[in-house]
Amino acid sequence: MNGKSAVESARAATRxxxxxxxxxxxxxxxxxxxxxxxxxxxxxxxxxxxxxxxxARVRIDGTAIAVTTDSFVVRPLxxxxxxxxxxxxxxxxNDLAVSGAEGHALVATFVLEEGLPTSVxxxxxxxxxxxxxxxxxxxxxxxxxxxxxGKADGMYxxxxxxxxFMPQVTVDAKSVRAGDKILLSGPIGDHGIxxxxxxxxxDLEANLASDTRCILSxxxxxxxxxxxGIRWMxxxxxxxxxxxxxxxxxxxxxxxxxxxxxxxxxDEVRGACELLGLDPLHIANEGQFLAxxxxxxxxxxxxALNQAEGGEDACIIGEVRSEPACxxxxxxxxxxxxxxxxxxxDPLPRIC
Amino acid sequence: xxxxxxxRDPELITKASEEIYRLADPDRHYRxxxxxxxxxxxxxxxxxxxxxxxxxxxxxxxxxPVCVLPMGRIDDGLAVAKNSNVVFAAFGDMMRVPGTxxxxxxxxxxxxxVRIVYSPADALQIARKNPEKHVMFFAIGxxxxxxxxxxxxxxxxxxxxxxxxxxxxxxxIIPAIRAILDSPDMRLDAxxxxxxxxxxxxxxxxxxxxxxxGKPVVTSxxxxxxxxxxxxxxxxxxxxxxxxxxxxYKRVVPWEGNRAALKAMxxxxxxxxxxxxxxxxxxxxxxLKIRDEYAEWDAEQRFPIPGTRVTDPKAAQCGEVLKGVLxxxxxxxxxxxxxxxxxxxxxxxxxxxxxxxxxxxxxxxxAAMVTSISSVA
Numbered sequence: 001m002n003g004k005s006a007v008e009s010a011r012a013a014t015r016x017x018x019x020x021x022x023x024x025x026x027x028x029x030x031x032x033x034x035x036x037x038x039x040x041x042x043x044x045x046x047x048x049x050x051x052x053x054x055x056a057r058v059r060i061d062g063t064a065i066a067v068t069t070d071s072f073v074v075r076p077l078x079x080x081x082x083x084x085x086x087x088x089x090x091x092x093x094n095d096l097a098v099s100g101a102e103g104h105a106l107v108a109t110f111v112l113e114e115g116l117p118t119s120v121x122x123x124x125x126x127x128x129x130x131x132x133x134x135x136x137x138x139x140x141x142x143x144x145x146x147x148x149x150g151k152a153d154g155m156y157x158x159x160x161x162x163x164x165f166m167p168q169v170t171v172d173a174k175s176v177r178a179g180d181k182i183l184l185s186g187p188i189g190d191h192g193i194x195x196x197x198x199x200x201x202x203d204l205e206a207n208l209a210s211d212t213r214c215i216l217s218x219x220x221x222x223x224x225x226x227x228x229g230i231r232w233m234x235x236x237x238x239x240x241x242x243x244x245x246x247x248x249x250x251x252x253x254x255x256x257x258x259x260x261x262x263x264x265x266x267d268e269v270r271g272a273c274e275l276l277g278l279d280p281l282h283i284a285n286e287g288q289f290l291a292x293x294x295x296x297x298x299x300x301x302x303x304a305l306n307q308a309e310g311g312e313d314a315c316i317i318g319e320v321r322s323e324p325a326c327x328x329x330x331x332x333x334x335x336x337x338x339x340x341x342x343x344x345x346d347p348l349p350r351i352c
Numbered sequence: 353x354x355x356x357x358x359x360r361d362p363e364l365i366t367k368a369s370e371e372i373y374r375l376a377d378p379d380r381h382y383r384x385x386x387x388x389x390x391x392x393x394x395x396x397x398x399x400x401x402x403x404x405x406x407x408x409x410x411x412x413x414x415x416x417p418v419c420v421l422p423m424g425r426i427d428d429g430l431a432v433a434k435n436s437n438v439v440f441a442a443f444g445d446m447m448r449v450p451g452t453x454x455x456x457x458x459x460x461x462x463x464x465x466v467r468i469v470y471s472p473a474d475a476l477q478i479a480r481k482n483p484e485k486h487v488m489f490f491a492i493g494x495x496x497x498x499x500x501x502x503x504x505x506x507x508x509x510x511x512x513x514x515x516x517x518x519x520x521x522x523x524x525i526i527p528a529i530r531a532i533l534d535s536p537d538m539r540l541d542a543x544x545x546x547x548x549x550x551x552x553x554x555x556x557x558x559x560x561x562x563x564x565x566g567k568p569v570v571t572s573x574x575x576x577x578x579x580x581x582x583x584x585x586x587x588x589x590x591x592x593x594x595x596x597x598x599x600x601y602k603r604v605v606p607w608e609g610n611r612a613a614l615k616a617m618x619x620x621x622x623x624x625x626x627x628x629x630x631x632x633x634x635x636x637x638x639x640l641k642i643r644d645e646y647a648e649w650d651a652e653q654r655f656p657i658p659g660t661r662v663t664d665p666k667a668a669q670c671g672e673v674l675k676g677v678l679x680x681x682x683x684x685x686x687x688x689x690x691x692x693x694x695x696x697x698x699x700x701x702x703x704x705x706x707x708x709x710x711x712x713x714x715x716x717x718x719a720a721m722v723t724s725i726s727s728v729a
Contacts, residue, residue, distance in 0.1 A: 022461045030693050202470060267353055274356060276470075277703065334365035334576065336399025338713035344692045 014038045028238025028284075029343035033247070053171065054234060055099035055163070066101030068092060069160040075153050077120065079198040081190070081209025085127030087286060088157040090214045091237070093135045097216040098233040098289050100171045100223075101163035103135065108142040108159045113152040120154065128157075135214035137161070166220070168227035173251035175231045180320040181298035182256065183291040185218055185305060186211070186313040188241055189269035192283035197272070204275070206268040211287035213310065221308035222291060222301045229297025235289045239343040242281035244290060245328045246342040256328045258318035258340075281330070282343045292320060355603075359575030360398075368580035369403040375587035382408045383539060384586060385676055387529060388546040389416030389704025390574055396713035398576045408583070411676035412706035414528045414632065415546055417493045418445050419674060419698045419705045421521055422630045424660040426451040429490045429519045430459055432655045439465045439482070441475035442490040445702045450695060452662055456490075472497075472504035472518070479508075479516035486515045488651050491522055496548040498522040498640060499613035502620035505642070505649050519651040520642050523627065525549050526557050527638035531629075533565055537677050542586045544579065545571035547601050552617075554609025555599050562595040573601040620646055630664065630698065631671030670697035673706060680710040687715060 016038030024031040036052065045052075055068035072088045093103040108128065112121065132139050190211040197204055215235065222230065232252075236244040241263070245256045265280055273280045293301045298316060305311035324339070331337045358364075376382065386392055392412045395401065401410070414420055430451050433440035440456060447457045447468060460466035465485070469475045472489050479487035491501045501518060508516045525546055532538055545558055550571040558569045568589040572582035582600045589596060599605055620643060627639030642650040651657075664670055668685050672678040680686055680699070690696040692708050699705035703712075 020458075020461050022457055024457070201474070270356075271353060274353070332399060332576075333360070334362040334369075334403065336402045336576070338397055338399045339715065341692075341712050 014042065024344075027343060029243055031344075032238075033342075053099055054095040055101060057099075057165075064165055066096050066099050066163040066165055067160070068095040068099070069158060070095060071156060071158040073153065073156050074195065076195075076198055077124065077154050079210055080194055082212035082286070083124060083127050084155065084157055085124035086131040086212050088159045089128050089131035089135060089137070089139075090212050090286060092159040092161040093137055093214045093216055094235045094286075094289070096161050096163040097214070097219040098171065098235050099163075099165075100169035100219075100230070100233070101165050102216060102220070103137045103161050103163045105138050105140045106132065106159050106161045107140060108157060110142065110144045111152050111156040111158075112144065112146045113154050114146055114149040116154055124155065124157070131214070135216060166223050166227070169223050169230055171230065171233050173232050173248055176248065176252040176254060176292050176320055177231070177294070178254055178320050178322045179295050180231055180292045181295055181316050182245075182258070182318045182320070183222075183293055183298070183301055183305065183314060184241070184264065184317045185215065185288045185290075185311055187264040187266050187269070188236070188285055188288060189265060189273065189280040189283035191286040192240070193269050193272045195284075196276075202276070204272060206272060208266065208268045208272075211285055213287035215287060215289050218305060218308050218311050218314075219289065219291075221304045221311065222293075225304035226293060226297040226301035229294040229301060230291060231294060232292040233289055236285050238284050240280070240282040240284060241290065242279065242328060242340045243342040246340075248292070249326050249328055252320075253326055255321045255324040255326070256318060257321050258328065258330045260330050261333045262315055262317045264313050264315060264317075279340065281340055295319075356575065359573070359577040361577065364577055365403065365580060368577060368584060371584050372408070372580065372587060373405050375584065375591055376405050376408060377591070378405075378407065380407065382541050382587075382590070383411055384408065384542045384544060384583070385411040385413045385532070385540050386544040386572075386579075387413035387415045387525065388544075388549065389413075389419065389702065389706070390548060391544055391546075391572065391579065392416070392706050393704050393709050394574045394576070394579060396709040398579075399713070400576060400579060401714075403580070404583070411540065412673070412680075412709075413543075413676060414532060414629070414674050415494065415525060415549070416699065416702050416704040416706070417497070417521075417523065418449055418702035419670070420523065420528070420629045420631065421449070421492060421698065422628045423451055423662040423664065423698075424628070425521055426456075427453070427660040427662060428657050429488070429651075430456065430464070431658050431660070432488055432519065432651055433459065433464050433466070435486075435655065437485050439467055439478060439485050439487045440490060441467045441469045441478060441487055443470070443492065444468045445704070446490060446492060448695065449698050449701045452660070472501045473507070476504050476508055476513065476516055479513055480511075483515055486517070488655075489516070489518045491518050491520050494523055494525050494546070494549045495552040495613075495617070496546075498621065499552060499610070499616050502613075502616040505620050505646050506616065508649050509646060514648070517649050517651040517654050518642060520621075520640060522621065522640040523629070524623075524638055524640065525553075527635045528629065528632065529558075529561065531632050531635050531638075532675055533561070533567075535675055535677075538675060540567060540676075541590060542568040543570075544582050544586070545569045545597070547571060547573055547578075547605065550599075550601065550605040550609070552610050552613045555597050555605065555607050556609070558597045562597050566595045568595045569597045571597075571599050571601050571605050573604065619643075628661075631674035665696055668697045670699055673697075673699055680707040681715065683707070687711060 305314035475489040570582040621640035669683040699707035
């Protein structure tokens with residue numbers, strides 16, 4: 001190997017070659033993945049051989065702890081159905097939840113823009129306190145930085161959370177098998193379309209609110225009835241359901257086949273997507289999750305979700321098949337089908 | 353959802369599909385061109401090939417405005433945007449189209465003020481709100497988008513807004529169809545006529561295709577049932593040995609077109625003597641330029657334009673794909689060097705480009721897929 005270690009060779013093979021950072025690198029699609037896998041992971045993260053999930057598993061004296069972090073840079077700060085403060089709590093709690101962990105404590109970092117009215121900041125701090133209470137998590141500390149006017153869109157918030165893994169729940173793309181069912185917790189696209197419309201750049205109005213919420217109780221409901229059947233979970237935020245499931249398909253090497261008519265969606269979201277030429281499967285969500293469940297547990301998992309508060313619209317939207325390998329296929333009601341890829345770039349301004 | 357659900361009704365689609373199977377002569381191979389990129393996108397998005405007999409070959413036409421724009425025009429537009437204080441405003445699908453030194457998005461990352469707008473009127477609004485800047489709208493599109501550019505220029509003139517201009521790349525569809533028909537390596541049986549363009553120009557401009565070239569034309573809507581019904585109408589004509597222009601998209605397309613829109617276009621634009629199309633070369637009288645009465649709002653008259661001419665990368669076969677001679681996957685670069693993320697040719701960029709549509713929706717649908725097509729949940 002010319003004196004190079006295997007690690008160095010692997011680094012060279014996947015090195016991040018894009019000459020500069022563009023908006024697409026933060027959009028959650030292919031470019032984001034390239035950046036993480038080609039630059040951050042090889043230089044910064046200890047390789048565990050596991051696919052990168054929504055939360056890391058850290059062992060301290062034999063006890064496994066889930067750790068995750070997420071930054072929120074949404075514009076506008078407030079929007080129908082929520083605000084940046086609520087997103088910051090729910091987003092991190094959800095990343096823990098879909099990793100099979102119950103959030104235990106959060107810390108928050110605020111990057112504030114010079115000139116930000118205190119009333120705006122206070123409203124967001126209150127929103128965070130409310131969201132934390134609803135989610136059953138404690139905020140235990142944080143940090144504050146102030147940057148010059150014009151540099152932070154008002155405020156950015158980063159939250160970092162730790163949690164305890166639920167017993168019997170394993171989230172691992174490698175455990176996914178052909179025949180497994182794909183569960184979705186509720187209607188898609190509400191958050192992304194709400195933010196898009198809230199910017200007021202489109203002269204479109206719809207009676208729509210962000211779906212931001214903590215999904216821990218829903219994950220717990222599934223785990224209580226079907227824990228051994230859970231193979232994999234993820235919240236389809238940036239890049240939407242399509243990007244999340246493409247990542248799964250790539251990580252497990254199998255095909256994901258969805259039935260278009262089963263995917264729950266509000267008419268407002270569908271209408272806006274038709275009008276704007278967007279695929280609802282690429283639109284961000286902040287209060288939903290996808291779960292792959294072994295077929296013999298699928299009904300129990302779905303029933304548990306449907307009976308939990310906020311899980312009434314959950315349904316099975318498709319299944320895992322051996323083909324098309326590493327891809328997501330959507331079938332239509334009349335027998336047509338199409339491949340749905342990850343989001344490429346981002347034609348929309350950033351939304352979470 | 354009205355005007356959508358009834359055109360995606362599985363029962364009606366099955367009926368239309370059966371009718372197509374009945375009408376198509378199994379001993380004949382049909383080559384039918386959908387002119388419009390919107391149709392190409394819909395055909396892939398709805399997976400319509402799965403409900404058509406294999407001897408009906410749909411050929412993707414030149415009707416994708418981003419795809420036919422030569423790289424030199426993008427370079428010229430971005431050169432103007434390098435002037436300090438200039439805002440480069442364009443539709444979202446322009447943003448990833450590669451110029452010689454990168455796409456508008458890459459220029460944005462390097463500091464150029466690039467903004468996505470959803471209509472030229474939005475660009476004018478940016479100009480109103482930022483009097484210290486000059487807003488240049490990089491206009492692309494066929495007759496579909498040209499009227500809104502015309503109306504925006506009329507508004508700018510009426511309001512005396514001086515910090516706004518248009519870099520005009522509007523093209524017209526008829527000369528492109530003529531160029532395709534004149535191409536010696538192209539054999540076609542019929543056309544699915546453009547939907548959105550026809551809302552402006554109507555159906556009359558296609559009559560020569562039926563009369564002189566003997567090929568049926570049906571202007572079509574964009575829903576699955578629209579496209580299948582249009583194929584039924586075309587097959588009926590072919591079976592009867594007829595060649596007429598028919599209008600399937602009556603709910604939107606008036607036979608005579610939209611007079612108000614045509615009037616606005618005539619007020620603001622005149623035909624260029626010739627214009628370069630990617631893949632098709634120079635075509636005479638195929639594009640619009642801004643009339644002298646609006647010279648003050650014409651970026652090409654206001655700013656020095658380099659007049660860049662760039663030959664496409666030799667290995668990329670955009671021209672052949674644009675003319676329908678090659679399928680996207682037959683291009684040497686398809687899916688390797690050229691992907692939606694790293695497009696080399698513009699057909700890989702716009703969602704209406706046949707390469708992007710094919711890559712996004714069709715590519716990787718393996719042979720084993722047959723088993724996957726039945727409903728799953």
